[in-house]
Amino acid sequence: MTFETGVKPGEKLKATLDQVVELLNKQDLVSEITSRQATPRHELLQSLLVKQQLAEVQRRIAQLHPADLAFVLEGLPLGRRHVVWDLVRPEARGAVLLELSDAVRTRLIADMQENEILGAVEHLESEDIADLVPSLSKHTVSALFDTLDREDRSEVQTMLEFPPGTVGSLMVLDVVTVREDVNLDVVLRYLRRRSGLPARIDHIVVVDRGGILQGLLPIRKLLVHDPDVKVQEVLVPDPIFFYTEDAATDAVQAFERYDIITAPVVNLHDRVVGMITVDAVMDYRRETTERDRLKQVGLHQDEDLFAPIWKSARNRWAWLAINLVTAFIASRVIGVFEGTIDKLVALAALMPIVASIGGNTGNQTVALLIRGLALDQIHRGNLGYLVYKEIGISITNGIIWGAVVGAFALVFYASVSLAVLMAVAVLLNLVIASLAGVFIPLGLRWLGRDPVFGSSVMLTAITDAMGFFIFLGLAAAFLI
């Protein structure tokens, strides 16, 4: 499924999106069409104007690459999205569904008839059908399996066995293999006879009689070597390959590091069963990056920008609840010292500074640790140095910024003892923040959890509670 378009893709696409939106907005086309379902006002609907506009929208979207059409659909509110979806040619729908985000895809499929879904899916490759299966109802899946021939059904079932996040779930099954004892001439004739080569092919996989991986034959070599040469004379032995159950993140790292375009995938018996290509790896990388960005603030993988309010509101609850618990704890820490605050109310105004500076500096440490863990740079050999360094930084910055904060307190409250108290509290909270910033991500990783998700909440919980406790505790002990 290659796609070739003229000139700058980005600009053209934005222009198309704007035009489609404008066409839909004209005369409030959408409300006319959607009102049709409630009260069929035939005279209005049949009006030439509406028909012309719809035909124009259809003409424009027919030229779009499936990925672009998916982009247009995701940028439209629900009503308009369904109007446009109805205008997509049935044979193009499968490819568009594949490109949509999970949230938008599930919503569109929920509104489709079963035979529409089957019609959309029948043009797809087995591995693409497997990608869509999780979005379908059980009934639709069994109807779908009835329409597939035996080979396709078995391929889809094979693909469904690989859990998400494995190389197997990202691979394609269509892999071109040759044997090592044939001439390049034979390979060329085989390729010409074969109907359609995969779009992204930079190597042909060389296997033995049993289908076991022997090496790779780069297309480049096929082009420039004499046709009489045997495959085994020019193949690349010991290529980078993956097992079906390897983690997809390992593939991402290898593709990025070694500039791979395609790599063979083998099963536990070293039999070649598929191919993983750079575009699948890039897509996986983009999805996980976006998911991480949202996970950091406790949001699910993807929230449809146009999901109903109630659904979106609930999507944010888990995070709100967790954060409220930590806020309640911090509040109770303050509550313990109400007597102290009652004697010196300035403490109430100053205490959030101590908590806040601890949270900020701790989150910097967390970000560096998460990056280091993601890049595999942190290991037992350098952990001791890292801890030593972060404590050193926090003491250095604690002295400098503690002095700044103390000066602030001195200016506004003209109390040297209050200023010294602030400075010491800031220093202590920064040291605690740096230790928490190192050990929370490491601890989460050690427990098999994703440090991206929980680190920041836990860190802020600690720096808030400890910030209030240290500051008010010192005040109670020494000042009042």
Add this chain to the structure above:
Amino acid sequence: MTFETGVKPGEKLKATLDQVVELLNKQDLVSEITSRQATPRHELLQSLLVKQQLAEVQRRIAQLHPADLAFVLEGLPLGRRHVVWDLVRPEARGAVLLELSDAVRTRLIADMQENEILGAVEHLESEDIADLVPSLSKHTVSALFDTLDREDRSEVQTMLEFPPGTVGSLMVLDVVTVREDVNLDVVLRYLRRRSGLPARIDHIVVVDRGGILQGLLPIRKLLVHDPDVKVQEVLVPDPIFFYTEDAATDAVQAFERYDIITAPVVNLHDRVVGMITVDAVMDYRRETTERDRLKQVGLHQDEDLFAPIWKSARNRWAWLAINLVTAFIASRVIGVFEGTIDKLVALAALMPIVASIGGNTGNQTVALLIRGLALDQIHRGNLGYLVYKEIGISITNGIIWGAVVGAFALVFYASVSLAVLMAVAVLLNLVIASLAGVFIPLGLRWLGRDPVFGSSVMLTAITDAMGFFIFLGLAAAFLI
């Protein structure tokens, strides 16, 4: 520069890193070697043991891909890093420097002699030399230009003219072009004569007499079509291409969306001047993702994990200063209401809850907006709906979670009026947080700034200050 290794790359690499670290740790090899510079203790240094260990480290790193060697170097503290760097073969050093992060590369280069640097660079392609130039001193750059022949010098200068973040700065200059009026046979003979095809070649670029882009000839077609066919009969017209000054992010988006492997790059006169390949695009994508992660907490592009404490401490100052200013403002807001708190000290314990829940919910909105902006999903046509939706969510969640917070206040302080006050303050601060969460990223983007950088700080500043102001202000007005 293709690289082929046996078995699982990730595991093998970690094993090598561990072995190198272990070898370096044995007998504290490093302190012996580094002490050599202070007091040359020949008898120790010359000991067979040290020599054997160094030879073993050298043997292991000699087998590594440059990217893996860069990874090993980045994972080593400064002293050990220099010992290993000295063991890297001079002809491999250029490739390793290219793979290092900016911070680590600059540090290593700073400790190299000029002739060492020139020796490392001389094996590189022009576009790779241009990548290293920003890390070199002025004097070294002019010495470097003296060693290059006229063509290479002009190529390096061309590459240096493209600002970072443009397609031009990412492209390679070595592009295979053919004319459209020749037979495939001629193309094949040309490729065989040409010394070495680029590693990642899936298309040959078709140009006219003046070097103007006419289309692409996929290697696939070259393989399967009759050699008598003319290029123009099988070329793909209207291919996706880029201008040298296009934004690299546009290329990232197009490569991800259309599954491109290579695309031609043209100058303003549509003359083909280079090629952009998927591996350069992936590297750019990874670097910007990592930079964004650190930028979110106000850290520079990359901090060497083993940078000296003082340098790392300063790296964190800008962020600390900004956050302290916002904390001071919040503190002054509280300061204004000290009289109110003095009358009802419970307010001091409850006020951080209002500020904190606003910050958390606002940061969720910010994350969704930044994602929407990154994916180009937000435009004038749907902005109104987005604002309406976010306000709707904040009112919904404000009522629900305001009630929870109110219940908390009721339990601990047994005051209905205090509970109602909390609930209303939470509701109001959530609405403000959602508006700030939408308009701060949009405003920064509109001002041409990167919303990833400033959004979260500004949002927290607003939700903190407003949280305290609303809660204490309502208390002063109605409760006391």
